[in-house]
Amino acid sequence: MEAEGALPADRAEPSADGGTDLDRRLAMALERVGHVVRTLQWRQAYTRGLSPIQTRLLLHLSGRTRPPRVSDLAAEFDVSLATVSDALAALRRKELIRREPDPADRRGRVFALTDAGERLTADLERWSTPITERLAACGEADKAAALRFLLDLVGGLHDTGVLAIARTCVTCRFFVRDAHDDPRRPHHCRLLDTPFGDAALRVDCAEHQSAEPASLPGE
Amino acid sequence: MEAEGALPADRAEPSADGGTDLDRRLAMALERVGHVVRTLQWRQAYTRGLSPIQTRLLLHLSGRTRPPRVSDLAAEFDVSLATVSDALAALRRKELIRREPDPADRRGRVFALTDAGERLTADLERWSTPITERLAACGEADKAAALRFLLDLVGGLHDTGVLAIARTCVTCRFFVRDAHDDPRRPHHCRLLDTPFGDAALRVDCAEHQSAEPASLPGE
DNA sequence: TTTCTTGGTTAGGAGTCCTAAGGTTAGGAC
DNA sequence: GTCCTAACCTTAGGACTCCTAACCAAGAAA
Numbered sequence: 001m002e003a004e005g006a007l008p009a010d011r012a013e014p015s016a017d018g019g020t021d022l023d024r025r026l027a028m029a030l031e032r033v034g035h036v037v038r039t040l041q042w043r044q045a046y047t048r049g050l051s052p053i054q055t056r057l058l059l060h061l062s063g064r065t066r067p068p069r070v071s072d073l074a075a076e077f078d079v080s081l082a083t084v085s086d087a088l089a090a091l092r093r094k095e096l097i098r099r100e101p102d103p104a105d106r107r108g109r110v111f112a113l114t115d116a117g118e119r120l121t122a123d124l125e126r127w128s129t130p131i132t133e134r135l136a137a138c139g140e141a142d143k144a145a146a147l148r149f150l151l152d153l154v155g156g157l158h159d160t161g162v163l164a165i166a167r168t169c170v171t172c173r174f175f176v177r178d179a180h181d182d183p184r185r186p187h188h189c190r191l192l193d194t195p196f197g198d199a200a201l202r203v204d205c206a207e208h209q210s211a212e213p214a215s216l217p218g219e
Numbered sequence: 220m221e222a223e224g225a226l227p228a229d230r231a232e233p234s235a236d237g238g239t240d241l242d243r244r245l246a247m248a249l250e251r252v253g254h255v256v257r258t259l260q261w262r263q264a265y266t267r268g269l270s271p272i273q274t275r276l277l278l279h280l281s282g283r284t285r286p287p288r289v290s291d292l293a294a295e296f297d298v299s300l301a302t303v304s305d306a307l308a309a310l311r312r313k314e315l316i317r318r319e320p321d322p323a324d325r326r327g328r329v330f331a332l333t334d335a336g337e338r339l340t341a342d343l344e345r346w347s348t349p350i351t352e353r354l355a356a357c358g359e360a361d362k363a364a365a366l367r368f369l370l371d372l373v374g375g376l377h378d379t380g381v382l383a384i385a386r387t388c389v390t391c392r393f394f395v396r397d398a399h400d401d402p403r404r405p406h407h408c409r410l411l412d413t414p415f416g417d418a419a420l421r422v423d424c425a426e427h428q429s430a431e432p433a434s435l436p437g438e
Numbered sequence: 439t440t441t442c443t444t445g446g447t448t449a450g451g452a453g454t455c456c457t458a459a460g461g462t463t464a465g466g467a468c
Numbered sequence: 469g470t471c472c473t474a475a476c477c478t479t480a481g482g483a484c485t486c487c488t489a490a491c492c493a494a495g496a497a498a
Contacts, residue, residue, distance in 0.1 A: 019351025022362055026354060027347035028422040029369040031260075032385075034253030036376055039297045041250075046456085051484055070446060078258045083486050085447060090484080107445045107494045128246035132238025134375040135245060142368055143241055149357070149365045150248040156353040157255055166251075203247040265487090270453055289477060302455050304478055309453080326463045326476045 036131075044127035048120060049094075053077065053087045055124055058096060058113065062121040065206050067110035069102060075164045096120060144199035151201050167208035169201045174209065255350075263346035267339060268313075272296065272306045274343055277315060277332065281340040284425050286329040288321060294383050315339060363418035370420050386427035388420045393428065 019027070038052070045055040056077060061068070068076070073084045088111060091097045096117035102108035113121060135143060155170035157163045169175045169187070179188035185195040191207055202208075238246070257271070264274040275296060280287070287295070293303045307330060310316045315336035321327035332340060354362060374389035376382045388394045388406070398407035404414040410426055421427075 019348065019354065022359070022366070022418050023351040023354040024347065025420070025422050026362055026366050026369075027256075027350045029366055029373070030252050030350065031256050031347075032373050032387075032422060033249050033369055034256040035297075036373060036382055037250050037253040038257070040381065042455095051455095053485065071444095078254070079485085080487060081446065082448080082488080086485075089447085102445095105445085105495070109446070128243065128250075129238065130376060130379065130381045131246045131249065131372070132242040134372060134379065135238065135242040137375070138368070138371070140241070142364070143245055145361070146365060146368045147241070147245050147248055149361055150245075150252055152357070153350070153353060154248070154251050154255060156356070157349060160349065160353065162259065162349045163255055168251075199241050201244070203244050203251060261486095270486095272454065290475095298454085299456060300477065301457080301479085305454075308478085320463095321476095324464075324476085328477070 040130060041127045044124055048123065050120075050124075051087070051090075053079070053083070054091055055127075057084070057087055057091060058117060058121045059124055061097065061111060061113050062118065062125075063206075067100075067112045069108045069110055071108070073111075078164060091117075140199065144197065147201055148198040151203065167202075167204050167206075169205065171211055172205065172208050173211035174207070175211070259349060260346045263343055267342065269339075269343075270306070270309075272298070272302070273310055274346075276303070276306055276310060277336060277340045278343055280316060280330060280332050281337065281344075282425075286319075286331045288327040288329055290327070292330075297383060310336075359418065363416065366420055367417040370422065386421075386423045386425075388424065390430055391424065391427050392430040393426070394430070 041055055042052055045052060050058070057073065060073065060076060070081055070084055070088065073088075074081045077084065088097065088099070092099055095114055098112050098114055099109050100112075102110045151168045151170050154163060154166055155168060158166035158171050169189070170177070174189050174191040176188040176190060178186045180186050180195045182195065185197045187197065187201075188195050191209075260274055261271055264271060269277070276292065279292065279295060289300055289303055289307065292307075293300045296303065307316065307318070311318055314333055316330050317333050318328050318330055321329045370387045370389050373382060373385055374387060377385035377390050388408070389396075393408050393410040395407040395409060397405045399405050399414045401414065404416045406416065406420075407414050410428075
């Protein structure tokens, strides 16, 4: 945690090492939030005898339409194959997940929750209740703006290669930003052929298809 | 990662397990951001031969006015004394930090960066450049709103006891929200006796003093 | 076939994180 | 002053994360 200057700065002065003061404080705020998320997930998992990555794997497995492979999960969590393989083995020992050869290519293995895994996962999903309870007090417009801001940020970081995986609207080829005049529902999803607003932006859409040429100058 | 419904929902329908759909998606977005922060810090640290908690300790030590004790650091990072003690020992072996008995109470130990530690820390602080670079493209008003939103969230979670430590304006006894009519600088800091706006909100203020009775109904 | 390549697993090592069991120091009681 | 107890920290032991490197197994190509 970096220190802050002696006086509150509210102008955007470009500073010595990259980013304005506001930008750096915003990054610090994101770090604080990240810490909260980590802590909440950890607490939820610990009492159930699970480790952080095991929890994240279970949560990810739940609600996937098609079961992922080891390499998918490694890319998703930005860790090595070995690490995921290890954690998956632990979950298999606890009989929370099932492993099968990928029917499409029998070198690969795909994973799915067992019934016990489903039940536990439903419980783990409650890690966020302290946050959602707190959010209930916030204004809908503020929340929609925050959602859009955060997704634009992760979308941007995905485009610059920082993040390997991002299945959010703002990186999807079906997404058309500000396609409509209606300020309530400016965006458009070409897959569902529906207009929608910031508050409906998806974080992790099952139908997501990457808009690869996002970094090209033309189009 | 929970799955999302088949249609984009932009109304605030209270859902089965706590929180509206928007609230849950916002929590997921915060998780994504947390993942990005973790990943960036990890990458910055790994090539320097440091582990995540070692990095966080170094960053925290830098720019503290008074050197913290082991128990302070444990509370800060929501881990046990043993864990911090361990990581501090590793940093001491690498001669990045110095340990001394607390002059005020010689049971305690206080820690400060060595010169080598200072130099390395200046480098580690650059973990956030991918984020700040991306933020440079965002509007100042959006960033100020996001900063305020995030700090209100961590402030709220601090009040409800989820987070032990929060040295942000919104939890400080010197902070008066919306004290002035000027929409550019509505808030007031009673310590510095200065009005300021959302964009100047601090994340980790050295002068912070906890506003304890925040949870009381009266006042 | 034989070879190359890709997808996973396993082994070994450093580090995180816990609980439990020491060692010091501080502050009272006597 | 001496003893006791509480506070602060360190160490030990164990499960897990995370890496790299070495290893099998199955598809693809020669």
